[in-house]
Amino acid sequence: MRQAEGAAALALLDRELIDANSPSPLYFQLYTVLHDAIVKGVLPVGSRMPSEKDLADGFDVSRITARRTLVELAAKGLVVRHRGKGTFVSHADRPVPIVAPLGSNAESLGDLGRDTTLTVLSKRMAVPPPDLQTAFGLGAGTRVCQLVRVRSASGQPFAHYVSWTPKFSASMPKKEFEGASRLTLFERYGLRIARMERFLSAEGASPDVARALNVPSGKPLLKLVRFSYDAQGQLQDHLVARYNSDLFSYRVETKVGLD
Amino acid sequence: MRQAEGAAALALLDRELIDANSPSPLYFQLYTVLHDAIVKGVLPVGSRMPSEKDLADGFDVSRITARRTLVELAAKGLVVRHRGKGTFVSHADRPVPIVAPLGSNAESLGDLGRDTTLTVLSKRMAVPPPDLQTAFGLGAGTRVCQLVRVRSASGQPFAHYVSWTPKFSASMPKKEFEGASRLTLFERYGLRIARMERFLSAEGASPDVARALNVPSGKPLLKLVRFSYDAQGQLQDHLVARYNSDLFSYRVETKVGLD
């Protein structure tokens, strides 16, 4: 009964997850299903993967297609394959997914007690898109400080930020943004935020974000858009954050007072 | 200057949004870019689309590929095409995106002042997945009431719910879930929820969800998982909601007390 464990693993997956009429290639759909099952722990480290034949029969694809997904998983280091033995989920260092509270005042990830690092990909003065120009109440050609940053945990990038902040100046050194948290920076430069508005949605990874987060382009990401206003209702900061949802999720707790 | 408007529309788009090395076909990537630009209003109703040649040059694809995306947009009714004139964003009734508050106690969409309707796709007694069995503290074979529902606004489905509720019984008629809001149903059946925990992430649409929400499978969706507990800390209800992020987003407002 060598194959029993792999076949049992198949039972944990849903054969309805694949769509022959989708524009996305079958091997990639199947790759995504297995990839997610591995990073989410449905297929535990060390366990036996379904065989090529199991996958082919279970998902109703040809053996070549099933084979290709396993080969690509092996190329990414998620599984190891041994001829005559089978395919096994590899013992990689899989970072524990980060769960951050949302809506609390101190939502800064710096308070999370996790060793996350912030890297500045670019800092420049540029003209924001038209909708932001009007939101900031700026003239058409005004240049604003744009920051593109990435946050990583144990080497794995999981968040990508694009922010616009008129009060930040060209002279501020890039290095200053690496260490200090955003809130302390706001204070240091005299920015008082009285109200924040966040919008949550989902978006496929564009090629540049995909590169920065080390995910395939088109991968679904959690998207947060944040508007920060001062006491006068003036927009002071605009941020678009995109999160790799394999590594990160937001948590909201509500106590219901009474029925 | 007949072509000026279309070429100007091209400038609103980002040629970096397409990736020739992605497993997803080029025509579908370009389709997604244009589709989103239309539903988000970047390309307003009635305006001229970039011509096939504009798109081919601007996104560095062949005319055949550019043409195919426009043909598919026309097939979906998002644009109309006229030989010798051009392609124009069609005057369809585009539903205004819904923005719902998150984290307030009364987050039920019934309170939104929008005419949303709830449809029950299925109601059945079934054995929940292993992780939920343990979360509910149930024996291995216990059957629980599972509901699959869809919420629509002006005929367009935008949310897909899968819920498990042990206290709901097999005898409850399907119809009862169509009208009443969830919270009133909880009350009626003696369910007192004291605490709720929500987790937000993103996920590609599986084929069944894609069908229910009328979107291409694989489309990025906003995903919310909600655990509802009673005063004793016993899990009483489990819900997975998936939202079409073109039509729906969550909003969180925070007042910062002081710096």
Next chain:
DNA sequence: CACTATTTGTCCGTATGTATG
């Protein structure tokens, strides 16, 4: 009225990728 530029519609041939048995 022609003449031209632009745009969509249709066709060809070919190369590559995907998927099957």
Next chain:
DNA sequence: TCATACATACGGACAAATAGT
């Protein structure tokens, strides 16, 4: 591994409708 079918993507060519000169 092989043979085969189909989808994707490319370049090129020409026709037909439209609009401006």
